[in-house]
Amino acid sequence: MTETEDIANSTYDVVVLGAGPVGENVADRTRAAGLTTAVVESELIGGECSYWACIPSKALLRPAIAQAEARRLPGLSASVQGPLDAAAVLARRDYWASDWKDDGQVGWLESIGAEIHRGHGRLSGERTVTVTAPDGTRKVLTARHAVAVCTGTRAVLPDLPGLEEVRPWTSREATSAKAAPGRLVVVGGGVVATEMATAWQALGSRVTLLVRGKGLLNRMEPFAGELVAEALTEAGVDVRTGTSVESVTRENGTVVVVTGTGDRIEADEILFATGRAPHTDDIGLDTVGRKPGSWLEVDDSLRVTGSDWLYAVGxxxxxxxxxxxxxYQARIAGAAIAARASGAPVQSDPWSAHGATADHDAVPQVVFTDPEAAAVGLSLAEAEQAGHRVRAVDYDLGSVSGAGLYGDGYRGRARMVVDLEREILLGVTFVGPGVGELIHSATIAVAGQVPISRLWHAVPAFPTISEVWLRLLEAYRDN
Structure with a gap:
């Protein structure tokens, strides 16, 4: 057998391209429906989230946040004034990233009966995926019912001359670095930029954050970015908004950044957190009439527009x-694939088992900075742009009894966006220490379209930060 010779064609009900959390969950749902399922992965089973994103980043951030919160408590603050033990934090990060070994994830996929194919998978025609293994051998997988593309995204680097020679960090290097750089420049103002600025500043780096726009976290309510920027500055981060990067070089091991205002900044490393692009450039989209490197448009069952077999999930x-x-999309897609495979009707009504309605109306997110920023649904600006007649109700979180007990000098803010015609919530935003644990209650209110008259009867326990719900409702009633 030659290196490029095809071995026997294998046929499955479903072929999943990509074994991150999304691909794993598609496989879980299709296997639960009794469909034979193959999963193709060229890197670690478990994907970006497990090894280079959500899990390692939160492992880095948790000690930083815990220390910041402890410093706000008399009787404890004096005990936590020293620096973090960076080596211990990084060791715990390594544990949570499974030391970049995927044995556990492999075992789980095998336990549900999915078959794993290691190698680079490319679409090679309708319902067909060709897998090139690390040793160069190829296998052709054919799907009776569906191929699900779950390949995720990759970091985007700006088009700056000589950037490759600088060896910049992306989110992968920022979450897996083995030591804290003495000086770190972070370029960007979104989630990755603010979280990594928080983590590495706490681990001993001197961080400069360069933001092209006017502020941070521009996809949230404006006050979220303002409060996070204020706290980052107090923690020692040099936050510079309205600042572009004109050039980057590495001179004798030192990164030299020149900004649009002519400032020269020297650092040991530079992280670009400037966006993501779809990981679809080399998966054979051209063989099925799609543009390589493009985002894949889907309906609410996650089926690619114009196809009856191709799904794009995540x-x-x-x-x-x-x-x-x-x-969430994976659970929807798996249910829809199973229904179509059995000839059962696919439900298209909003909030049905086969439609990802929450993608439009109730997407939650938490930014694990200090303070945390958490939001679900529409911001005030988004609701107004969508043509809703709305009212924003704000409340100072620091004046809630539970927040004051949580930590001295608690600073935060809450907002609910009320649809005045239906008297339901279209969106909720919380900013403050510990608010990440509040956002699911808001998600239930938004996704469930719970009337404000019913929310009055959801009594928050005293004294918790959740008491802000009562205060928001009182503010809506009284004004």
Whole structure:
């Protein structure tokens, strides 16, 4: 057998391209429906989230946040004034990233009866995927019912001359680095940029954050970015908004950044957190009439527009670039694939078993900075742009008893966006320490379209930060 000779064609009901959390969940649902399922992966089973994103980043951030919160408590603050033990934090990060070994994830996929094919998978025609293994051998997988593309996204680097020679960090290097750089420049103002600035500043780096726009976290309510920027500055991060990068070089091991205002900044490393692109450039989209490197447009059952067999689940469809939302889509897609395979009707009504309605109306997100920023649904600006007649109700989180008990000097803010015609919530935003644990209650209110008259009877326990719900409702009633 030669290196390029095809071995026997294998046929499955479903072929899943990509074994991150999204692909794993598609496989779980199709296997639960009794469909034979193959999963193709060229890197580690478990994907970006498990090894270079959600899991390692939160492992880096948790000690930083815990220390910041402890410093706000008399009786404890004096005990936590020293620096973090960076080596211990990184060791715990390594544990949570499974030391970049995927044995556990492999075992789980095998336990549900999915068959794993290691190698680079490319579409090679309708319902067909060709897998090139690391040793160069190829196998052709044919799907009776569906191929699900779950290949996620990759970091985008700006078009700057000589950038490759600088060896910049992307999110992968930022979450897997073995030591804290003495000086770190972070370029960007979104989630990755703010979280990594938080983590590495706490681990001992001197961080400069360069933001092209006017502020941070521009997909959230404006006050979220303002409060996070204020806290980052107080923590020692040099936050510079309205600042572009004109050139980057590495001179004798030192990164030299020249900004649009002519400032020269020297650092040991530079992280570009400037966006994501679909990981679809080399998966054979051209063989099925699609443009390589493109986002894949889908309907609410996650089936690619114009196809009756191709699905795109998770980041690749650009609906919501979040792991939890991709896993939600995977459950929807798996149910829809199973229904179509059995000849059962596919439900198309909003909030049905086969439609990813939450992608439009109830997407939650938490940014694990200090303070945390958490939001679900529409911001005020988004609701107004969509033509809703709305009212924003704001409340100072620091004046809630539970927040004051949580930590001295608690600073935060809450907003609910009320649809005045139906008196339901279209969106909710919380900013403050510990608010990530509040956002699911808001998600239930938004996704469930719970009337405000009913929310009055959802009594928050005293004294918790959740008491802000009562205060928001009182503010809506009284004004």
């Amino acid at each position: 980041d690749v469809n650009h609906r919501a670039l979040l792991t939890h939302q991709g896993k």
